[in-house]
Amino acid sequence: MTLVTPKKVILISALLTVLLLGVILLAVTLGSVRVPFRLSIQILIQSIVGGRISGTDTEQAIILSLRFPRAILAGLVGAGLSVSGVVFQALLRNPLADPYILGVSSGAAVGAIVALLLGWSTASLGLPLVSFLGALMTVVLVLTFGRQDGKIHPNTLLLAGVIIGSFLSAVIMFFISISQREELRTIIFWLMGDFSLANPQTLLTVFPYVLGGCVVVYLQARYLNVILFGEENALQLGIHVERLRLISYLFASLITAASVSVCGLIGFVGLIVPHGSRLIFGPDHRLLIPASALIGASFLIASDTLARILLAPVELPVGVITAAFGGPFFIYLLRTRKTMKVL
C-alpha cells in the first residue's frame, strides 16, 4: 500500500462519508411503521432546507423526532467507540484491547447508574459527567494495578482491566438488586445498550465529547504510529511518551464515557471496527482514525437499524446485533491473523 498522504486521507474519508450518508438514509427509511423511501428523504431534506414539509404529522414525527436523531446518535457512538478502541490498542500495544474489555465502559456504566439512582434524568448534562468520572476512575485503577516497577506491561494491564471490569459488573449487579422497580427498567436499558431514548438534547450532549475527543486524538495520530513500536522507540524519536499517554487515555476515556452514558454498554464495536479498518487501510493512524470513525458510525447505525426491524415491532438490544457480527468476525481475524501477530 502506498504512503498515507493528506490527499489520500481526504479522498478515503470522502468515500466513507458517502457510504455513511447512504446508511443514514436507509436507517431513516426502514422501520416498523412504513414511510415510503421518497417521502422519508423529502421530509429530511425539507426540514433542513426549511419551508413546508410533506407527509402527515405522524410521518414527520417518526422521521424527524425518532429515526433521524437515533441514527445520528448511533453514528456518534459508533465513531466514538471505534476511535477509542484504536487508541487503546495502540497505547496498550495489544490488539485485544478495547474500551469494553478494559472495563472502562463498565466504570462509565456504574457512574451512570449512580447518577440515575440519585434521580438525575438521562437527558441531563450531569449524567455523562458522572459517567465520565466512573470511566476515569476505572482508567486510574487499571493503570495502577496494571503496572509493575512504574512501567506498563500490556498483559498485566489487560488482566487488571478484566478483573476490575468483572468487579464493576458485580457493583452493577448490586445496584440492580437494591433498586426499585422503575429504576430497574432504566438500569437494564443501560446494560443492554439501546438508542431508543435518542433526542436532540442527548445528541447535543454527546456531540462535543465525541467530536472534541476524536479531534484531539487525531492530532496524536503520528505519535500513536510510533508508540506501536514501544515506549523505547518513541523516546528514541523524541516523543514525550508520558504526555502522549495522558492525553490519549484521557480523551479516549472521555469519548467512551460520553458514548456509554447515552446508550449503555455496546460491545465489539471498539474491537472489530479498528481491526477491520486496519485490514483494509493499513496501520497508519493518520488514515486509520478517520476511517474507523466513519466505518464505526456506519456499522452501528446499520446494526441499530437491524435491531429495530429484525423482530419488529419488538426491538432487540443493539448489543446483540454487534455481538452477532463481532464474534464471528473476530474468530475470522484470529484464524487469518492478518492484522495482528501477537495473539
Added chain:
Amino acid sequence: MIHVRSISFRYHQDWILQDVSFQIQKGSFIGLIGPNGSGKTTLLNILYHRLSPQQGDILLDQIPLSKMSRPTIAKRIAMVAQETHILFPFTALEVVLMGRSPYLGHRLFESSKDLEIARKAMAWTETSSLSERAMDEVSGGERKRVFIARALAQEPELILLDEPTTNLDIHHQLDFLNLILSLNKERGLTTVMASHDMNIASEFCDQLILLCDGKIDRMGHPEEVITRETIERVYGCDVGVDRHPVSGAPRIHLLKK
C-alpha cells in the same frame, strides 16, 4: 562532542553505573564491552536521555542533556535497540519516515523533503528495495538495516547501537559492520556500539570502553584494553589473546579445559 561527567545510576537499591566518566570525540567509533549486567545497555539508554542518572551529567557540546528537549536530542542522537517487536504491518519506508519525527513538531504529515531524506537513508543502507514490504515479513538482517535507515533519517551526529550483530549470521554481521564502518569513516557519523563480541569490537572500533560492575575498568585503543590479564580479571576466565593475522588487532580465543 559528548562529555560524560561522573554519572551514577540505579533503578532501585543497587547502583548499575557508578562514577562513570569519559569523552566521545567527534567522528570516533567506540566499542562498549563488558560482561552481562555490567551496565552497557543502561549506559546507552542514559546517552540518549531515556534514563537520567541520579548523579553527574552528560554534556552534548557543553549543554547538559537534561536541559535539552526530547526532540532536540533526537535530532542529534539516534539509538538502534537490540530488538524491536513489530505488532502491526507498517512498511519499511513508513518506519524509516518515522525517523523524521523529531523534525515534524506538531505537523501530522511528512513533507516531500522528509520523504527525500528517508529515501536517501534507505539507499545508503541498501534497503530501498524493501520500501513497500511489511516489516513483519522481512528477515532479521534486513530489519536491522531498516532501523539503521530510520536512525539515519534522524540526521544524527551520534548513533548508538545496542548489540547490533546478535542473531545475525556471519554474512549479515559483516555486511552490517561494514555499513556502520563506512558511515563512520565516510560520513563522519560518531558511533557507540555495545557488543558482546570482543573480536568484532576490537576489529572495527577505534576505542574500547570496558565496563565491569558498573564502572569503567579500562578504556583506550583495543591493544590497551584487550589483554589476557584484563579479560581474566573482568570476566573471570582464562582466554588466549593474539593478533588478527590481517589487521593486527588483538583477538581472543577460548581455551578448552
